[in-house]
Amino acid sequence: MTVPFDYRAPTTLAEALALLRDHGEEAKPLAGGQSLVPLLTLRLARPAVLVDLNGLDELRAVRREGDALFVGALVRHRALERGEGALAACALLQEAAPLIGNVRVRTLGTIGGSLAHADPAAEWPAVVRALDGAVLVRGPGGDRAVPAGEFFVGALVTALRPGELIVGVRLPALGPHVGFAVEEFSRRAGDFAIVAAVAVVELAPDGTVARARVSLAGVGAIPQRLPEIEAALAGQRPDAETLRRAASHLDAIEPEGDAHASAAYRRHLARVLTARALVRAAARAGRRTAA
Amino acid sequence: MTELTVALILNGRPCEVRTAAHRTLLEVLRDDLGAMEVKEGCGEGVCGTCTVLLDGEPVSSCLVLAPRAAGRKITTVRGLGDGDRLHPLQEAFVTQGGVQCGFCIPGMILTAYAFLRDYPAASRDEIRRAIAGNLCRCTGYTKIIDAIVSAAAGRGAGGEGAAGG
Numbered sequence: 001m002t003v004p005f006d007y008r009a010p011t012t013l014a015e016a017l018a019l020l021r022d023h024g025e026e027a028k029p030l031a032g033g034q035s036l037v038p039l040l041t042l043r044l045a046r047p048a049v050l051v052d053l054n055g056l057d058e059l060r061a062v063r064r065e066g067d068a069l070f071v072g073a074l075v076r077h078r079a080l081e082r083g084e085g086a087l088a089a090c091a092l093l094q095e096a097a098p099l100i101g102n103v104r105v106r107t108l109g110t111i112g113g114s115l116a117h118a119d120p121a122a123e124w125p126a127v128v129r130a131l132d133g134a135v136l137v138r139g140p141g142g143d144r145a146v147p148a149g150e151f152f153v154g155a156l157v158t159a160l161r162p163g164e165l166i167v168g169v170r171l172p173a174l175g176p177h178v179g180f181a182v183e184e185f186s187r188r189a190g191d192f193a194i195v196a197a198v199a200v201v202e203l204a205p206d207g208t209v210a211r212a213r214v215s216l217a218g219v220g221a222i223p224q225r226l227p228e229i230e231a232a233l234a235g236q237r238p239d240a241e242t243l244r245r246a247a248s249h250l251d252a253i254e255p256e257g258d259a260h261a262s263a264a265y266r267r268h269l270a271r272v273l274t275a276r277a278l279v280r281a282a283a284r285a286g287r288r289t290a291a
Numbered sequence: 292m293t294e295l296t297v298a299l300i301l302n303g304r305p306c307e308v309r310t311a312a313h314r315t316l317l318e319v320l321r322d323d324l325g326a327m328e329v330k331e332g333c334g335e336g337v338c339g340t341c342t343v344l345l346d347g348e349p350v351s352s353c354l355v356l357a358p359r360a361a362g363r364k365i366t367t368v369r370g371l372g373d374g375d376r377l378h379p380l381q382e383a384f385v386t387q388g389g390v391q392c393g394f395c396i397p398g399m400i401l402t403a404y405a406f407l408r409d410y411p412a413a414s415r416d417e418i419r420r421a422i423a424g425n426l427c428r429c430t431g432y433t434k435i436i437d438a439i440v441s442a443a444a445g446r447g448a449g450g451e452g453a454a455g456g
Binding site: 001002003004005006007008009030033034037038040041042050052054078101102103104105107108189190 | 358425
């Protein structure tokens with residue numbers, strides 16, 4: 001049982017936005033509930049009004065938009081894990097989804113909810129950041145497309161303004177020359193990662209790196225892109241030694257230590273996991289290029 | 292505070308409950324519908340003890356608010372057998388000695404049931420990963436995994452639609 005609240009179940013986005021506007025800070029939107037419901041039962045969140053978004057079919061859409069893939073905010077982790085239909089255009093989603101929580105979290109949890117919650121160790125923020133995705137939001141001021149680099153502001157803090165809801169996320173479709181990998185380490189299965197590394201490697205026709213993108217979760221309050229590594233790899237042959245050397249740039253990062261892991265251990269994990277992710281992403285890009 | 296009527300199907304039986312919206316499915320199942328086979332563990336979605344199937348998929352019933360169960364099919368461990376006979380997966384827990392204190396077993400069996408339905412030929416390793424979100428406080432995992440492995444397709448007891456034999 002949680003603190004009592006008024007429960008509203010709008011059936012359209014317009015209705016949901018009106019409820020959030022009318023009730024202001026008293027209201028809290030509910031998506032999959034895998035982070036919010038524990039906060040409710042622990043009394044860490046005490047909204048007077050709960051606006052249940054699960055009836056908003058318009059937030060469940062998945063579609064190709066030219067070179068991009070639109071994923072509605074209410075699409076659940078399990079659907080992303082299965083990667084059927086249009087979702088195949090961005091198979092990195094299918095790689096990352098099984099790493100989330102446990103199967104029960106994946107049954108109900110949503111990509112929009114995860115992005116809005118903005119846990120520093122969560123997978124989707126790091127994935128969307130690696131892909132330079134855009135978080136599409138709608139609110140009293142109209143529609144906005146917020147680049148991932150601006151959406152995450154701090155631990156559990158986003159650029160969402162009062163009354164705004166995430167409608168979905170726009171990600172690039174990954175072409176045949178693009179390989180990707182997610183590597184993470186947690187002490188127990190299903191725990192949030194201590195550090196997670198996402199690598200996306202695009203090869204040129206001559207087999208050199210046209211573009212590498214790397215982001216990390218768990219080394220700061222928000223997902224970190226690693227421009228030094230990305231620059232170091234551009235134009236290089238993606239052999240294991242080069243990729244590992246590029247990952248050693250991470251010896252210079254200064255993560256904060258906490259009860260789960262010291263700063264030195266997080267730095268070590270960041271380097272090792274990034275190297276593994278780059279090696280696997282480059283190998284996959286090579287196979288796809290050859291195919 | 293909102294009160295509402297939630298109609299759901301519990302193990303094939305249509306039920307209707309008048310409840311406050313801020314109660315959980317776990318509370319509705321145990322306190323209103325008498326489904327005491329659903330156990331409360333951590334109450335935070337971590338331990339897997341309160342697992343039920345919501346339209347066939349495993350969820351933590353402690354993290355489902357009552358209104359979210361409206362119109363859905365809920366399966367508890369009691370819904371797997373046919374009333375007199377245990378489901379082969381349950382039978383496997385008996386024959387393999389998979390049960391110690393038993394508290395985690397309803398959730399464990401439901402998670403394994405949904406997993407074997409989707410991956411009937413799963414390996415022992417895949418089965419270990421599949422139940423990683425269900426904690427056994429007796430730490431009796433070896434026998435639990437033995438039971439699930441023996442119920443997987445082609446390994447003896449056989450699940451629904453499994454090769455058996």
